[in-house]
Amino acid sequence: MAFLAPMPGLIPERFIDELLTRIDIVEVVQPRVALKRAGREWTACCPFHDERTPSFYVSPAKQFYHCFGCGAHGSAIKFLMEYDRLEFPDAVEELAQMVGLTVPHEGGPARPREDHTDLYTLLEAAARFYQAELPKSAAAQAYCSTRGLTPDIIERFRIGWAPGGWDAVKHALGSNAARLQMLDEAGMLASGDKGKYDRFRERLMFPIMDRRGRVIAFGGRITTSAANAHSADAARSEGPKYLNSPETPLFHKGRELFALWQVREANRKLERLLVVEGYMDAVALHQAGITQAVATLGTSTTAEHAELLFRAAADVFFCFDGDKAGRSAAWRALESVLPRMRDGRQAFFLFLPEGEDPDTLVRKEGRDGFEARLRQATPLSEYFFAYLAHDVNVATLDGRARLAEHARPLLAKLPDGAFRDLMYAELEKRTGTRGGVAAGGPVVGRNTAGVTRSPRRTLVRSAIALLLANPALAQDVATPYAFARLDKPGVALLIELLDAARARPGINTALLLEQFHGRGEAGALQKLALADFPGEPEALRVEFLDAIARLGAQTTQQQLDALIRKQSEGVLDAGEKNALRELLARKGKRGR
Numbered sequence: 043m044a045f046l047a048p049m050p051g052l053i054p055e056r057f058i059d060e061l062l063t064r065i066d067i068v069e070v071v072q073p074r075v076a077l078k079r080a081g082r083e084w085t086a087c088c089p090f091h092d093e094r095t096p097s098f099y100v101s102p103a104k105q106f107y108h109c110f111g112c113g114a115h116g117s118a119i120k121f122l123m124e125y126d127r128l129e130f131p132d133a134v135e136e137l138a139q140m141v142g143l144t145v146p147h148e149g150g151p152a153r154p155r156e157d158h159t160d161l162y163t164l165l166e167a168a169a170r171f172y173q174a175e176l177p178k179s180a181a182a183q184a185y186c187s188t189r190g191l192t193p194d195i196i197e198r199f200r201i202g203w204a205p206g207g208w209d210a211v212k213h214a215l216g217s218n219a220a221r222l223q224m225l226d227e228a229g230m231l232a233s234g235d236k237g238k239y240d241r242f243r244e245r246l247m248f249p250i251m252d253r254r255g256r257v258i259a260f261g262g263r264i265t266t267s268a269a270n271a272h273s274a275d276a277a278r279s280e281g282p283k284y285l286n287s288p289e290t291p292l293f294h295k296g297r298e299l300f301a302l303w304q305v306r307e308a309n310r311k312l313e314r315l316l317v318v319e320g321y322m323d324a325v326a327l328h329q330a331g332i333t334q335a336v337a338t339l340g341t342s343t344t345a346e347h348a349e350l351l352f353r354a355a356a357d358v359f360f361c362f363d364g365d366k367a368g369r370s371a372a373w374r375a376l377e378s379v380l381p382r383m384r385d386g387r388q389a390f391f392l393f394l395p396e397g398e399d400p401d402t403l404v405r406k407e408g409r410d411g412f413e414a415r416l417r418q419a420t421p422l423s424e425y426f427f428a429y430l431a432h433d434v435n436v437a438t439l440d441g442r443a444r445l446a447e448h449a450r451p452l453l454a455k456l457p458d459g460a461f462r463d464l465m466y467a468e469l470e471k472r473t474g475t476r477g478g479v480a481a482g483g484p485v486v487g488r489n490t491a492g493v494t495r496s497p498r499r500t501l502v503r504s505a506i507a508l509l510l511a512n513p514a515l516a517q518d519v520a521t522p523y524a525f526a527r528l529d530k531p532g533v534a535l536l537i538e539l540l541d542a543a544r545a546r547p548g549i550n551t552a553l554l555l556e557q558f559h560g561r562g563e564a565g566a567l568q569k570l571a572l573a574d575f576p577g578e579p580e581a582l583r584v585e586f587l588d589a590i591a592r593l594g595a596q597t598t599q600q601q602l603d604a605l606i607r608k609q610s611e612g613v614l615d616a617g618e619k620n621a622l623r624e625l626l627a628r629k630g631k632r633g634r
Contacts, residue, residue: 393420507575524591
């Protein structure tokens with residue numbers, strides 16, 4: 043049974059501000075990465091990609107890290123999320139413990155939520171029960187022996203056995219009405235004519251764990267021994283090959299991956315993930331020494347799966363059967379990962395020979411043989427065009443037009459970046475059609491960041507870079523901003539940055555950048571934040587205020603030019619005539 047507790051709610055923004063103000067990012071990174079001092083910064087070989095020459099920098103002044111090689115960057119919170127593979131609340135909790143703070147949560151008794159501690163405890167007990175039953179079952183032992191499962195791999199994956207009958211778990215764990223209700227809520231019971239009974243019977247049991255190693259559900263596999271048994275229980279329990287827990291408060295199959303916990307335990311630095319379809323496929327690969335295999339839980343690869351995969355590793359290999367069903371599943375996976383194919387990420391597709399799955403293939407060919415197949419896997423780009431062109435005659439103009447029609451809406455899902463541009467270039471090469479705005483293709487010179495991408499630093503870019511270097515400068519800018527009506531790229535972004543910095547005195551560079559996490563402007567701001575401004579703080583303050591003053595002067599000139607143009611056209615109203623006189627008088631005073 044679930045019990046009510048105060049709603050933790052959201053971590054207040056003010057607490058994140060205080061935390062990142064107190065934390066020294068060097069103290070967070072240094073225990074995990076061998077940093078060396080380089081002037082005012084620290085440097086190392088990047089922990090997020092392989093390199094021989096250090097390109098990973100940590101800035102104590104700005105309290106963020108950045109890799110010039112792979113582009114990884116962020117605050118101390120982001121570093122813990124990426125390096126220790128923590129969720130946001132867990133990363134905040136760990137940093138708070140470092141500086142002796144208690145993480146507050148907004149909300150209270152008026153917003154109750156279910157406390158699932160008892161469900162976790164119950165599922166842990168169920169896992170131990172199944173583990174204890176495994177040595178008692180001849181069918182389970184025979185199956186494990188047939189599949190070549192070693193004691194180490196059985197222990198690592200906590201493989202167990204659900205005994206026959208209808209109420210083994212129910213009797214073992216359902217000691218009272220409250221426990222029975224929790225068993226039902228946890229998905230361990232099914233309903234029938236005779237009431238509640240054990241959902242899993244005569245199956246090899248695989249606990250499904252969350253990112254913290256807690257049991258949240260189970261997958262049960264029918265064994266050959268059980269399937270061929272002649273008992274009534276076996277016949278009734280045979281059912282599907284794999285049976286998963288239903289959706290519960292703890293388990294949502296479209297968001298979880300089997301064996302991801304074991305993968306993270308086995309790989310401190312994870313460069314790739316292999317996605318297979320069955321639990322035994324993942325287990326067999328781990329036993330063969332390929333410890334990056336995970337399995338989907340009886341569902342197609344979802345958008346949540348794709349995000350989870352790429353947050354864990356930059357390269358993802360999808361392993362599917364080579365038949366029609368396998369290729370359809372591969373295409374659904376491709377559609378899920380397309381919106382997440384940022385630069386630096388790669389997806390590959392490995393199609394297995396007919397009648398083979400990863401389990402049988404790795405036992406037949408060994409680790410080296412399977413690794414050789416992975417090296418020959420098809421990149422997403424190749425599979426994308428091959429799949430769309432398989433029933434199209436690209437030798438004809440009509441066929442190429444059809445290919446372009448099918449490809450464009452899919453390519454439009456790709457994030458901005460080099461990969462997107464190259465995919466559009468490949469489409470043009472194959473079809474002769476050009477990308478563009480109408481097609482959803484890349485627009486040359488598109489200003490997604492709110493500031494120009496020109497390497498020449500404009501006045502607005504200079505002001506933004508100086509503000510990022512020292513957010514406290516925002517307090518010196520008078521409101522309302524004299525340049526607010528200036529019609530130039532990046533002005534709206536500068537105003538937003540000024541407002542954010544003024545609203546939160548003491549905010550540092552890393553925290554200011556966090557305000558734009560996940561937005562289109564984030565990349566451009568990160569690059570501007572890397573700018574180094576030699577000189578004394580007062581000189582930089584003067585330079586910043588001068589840039590702001592010049593932007594105000596440009597605003598006045600822009601307004602004056604517009605009014606003079608309207609005057610020449612004879613369309614000035616009385617208010618505009620007064621405004622023109624005031625602007626001319628103001629300019630005259632400045633000119634004396």
